[in-house]
Amino acid sequence: MTEEEKQVFNLDFNYLYGAPQSEGIFKQSCEDFNVEENLGFELTGEGEHVCLWVQKVGENTAYLARELAKFAAIPAKNVSYAGLKDRNADTKQWFSLHIPGKITPDFSTFESPGVTILNVVRHNKKIKIGALAGNTFAIVIREISDKSAMEKALLQVQGGVPNYYGSQRFGFDGHNVNAALLMFRGRKIKDRFKRGMYLSAARSYLFNQVVSARVKDDLYDKPILGDCVQFVANRSFFPLTELDKQTKQRLKSREVCLTAPLWGAGELTSLDDAKQYESELLTPYQEIQAGLAKNGLKQERRPLLLVPEKFSSIWLDNKTVRVEFYLPSGCYATSVLRELIKAS
Structure with missing residues (x-):
């Protein structure tokens, strides 16, 4: 990809609790990052x-x-x-x-x-991509520079973090999103795996933009008229035609959760104020929107917030903590870790 072809995509998405105050290192060794799959x-x-x-x-x-x-x-x-x-x-x-x-x-x-x-x-059946309930993570964070700041962050993330797609999806400096744009402009990509990777990166980037904006606007847990909410239990979703007390209670109890769009062909499934908010926010990315729709992707939704389940932490020494938690399929441990530490 030449410099003329390259477009800069900002991957510095907003933090829910402010930029982390403590530095730390994870993945110092493979044994520090444990993942166990749960098919369900x-x-x-x-x-x-x-x-x-x-x-x-x-x-x-x-x-x-x-x-x-x-x-x-x-x-x-x-x-x-x-x-x-x-x-x-x-x-x-x-x-x-x-x-x-x-x-x-x-x-x-x-x-x-x-x-x-x-x-x-x-x-009796093939195990297909995505056919799992989730993953359990056990991660050791080392060389923590500020233990008190880390302890505060460990409490905060249990209430939820932005459900961002991890930076690994976008490639270095947003390379995969750039590659998707070039593909939309006519560049032939014969490798099916790469095609899928570029499409996913472009779609994920738009999702992260909406989530980041709602965090910045303090709307990550506040419904807008017309917002699409999703049942946590079965992932079906519906738009909010009114913001009544019952709806707010269902959101608070996490029976339902707010969502952001996964772009594809067709109309946004949000309505009214929420549809206007999402449409205006993504106006600068109309070329990506059109490319995703042309390549057969459909409008879908994904939760705005990610709440880690069965969260626990234990200090191994004053500069080392081990955290464990469970995440649903398709969610990123790095979305939790980015709210805990700034990479050193």
């Missing part, structure tokens, strides 16, 4: 798919999927997983291998540095 359903124990419960340390998910395909002597397309996991981490996740009419390979002989196969279970 039980495997059947029989079927055409061999599911592997795998622990990997410092390894790339897609690369490991290809290595498993080679070992099982099946096409790479026959191996799937629910989600990409960070390479620089100690993670546990499921892989599924479509092996119809064959004896299950002896995976006890599979060898790859940093990889341990913990369990092998048959299942």
Whole structure:
């Protein structure tokens, strides 16, 4: 990408509790960043798919999927997983291998540095991308410069953080959003994975812009007439046609939550003041909006706030804390961490 083609995309989204006052380091080692996947359903124990419960340390998910395909002597397309996991981490996740009419390979002989196969279970369906309930995180933050500021932040984030897509989605200096723009302008991208990555980055950038604006305008937890709210239990959503006491109580109890748009074809599902707010805010990005719609994406919604579940913390020494929490599928641990520390 030439300098003439490159457009600057600001990734400095607003903080809910103000910029963190304490510095700190996470991911000093893979063992400091633990992720355990939760599918949210039980495997059947029989079927055409061999599911592997795998622990990997410092390894790339897609690369490991290809290595498993080679070992099982099946096409790479026959191996799937629910989600990409960070390479620089100690993670546990499921892989599924479509092996119809064959004896299950002896995976006890599979060898790859940093990889341990913990369990092998048959299942009657492929594990698809996104087919998981969430992830449990256990993260060690080291070299904390201000313990009292960190303790305050640890209490604050339990009330929720902006549900931003993590900076890793956008690439260095917003490269992936730039690549999406060039694709919308006619540049051919043959690699399906890259196409999907660029589309996701562009869509996520628009979402983050709306969330960041609502944080700045102190509207992250205050409904606007016409806002789309989502049932926390089943993710269906509806617009607020009135701001009555009952609606505000349902928001306070987290039966429902406020949302921001995931852009695509069709009309915004918000109405009235909320629709005007979102439309005006995203006016500078009409080229991205049109590109997303043209590429087949539909209007969807995503919660504005992310509330980490089962949150706990323990100090290992005066400059080191271990935090644990559970996040729903598609949410980023870095959205929690960015409210706790400024990178040193």
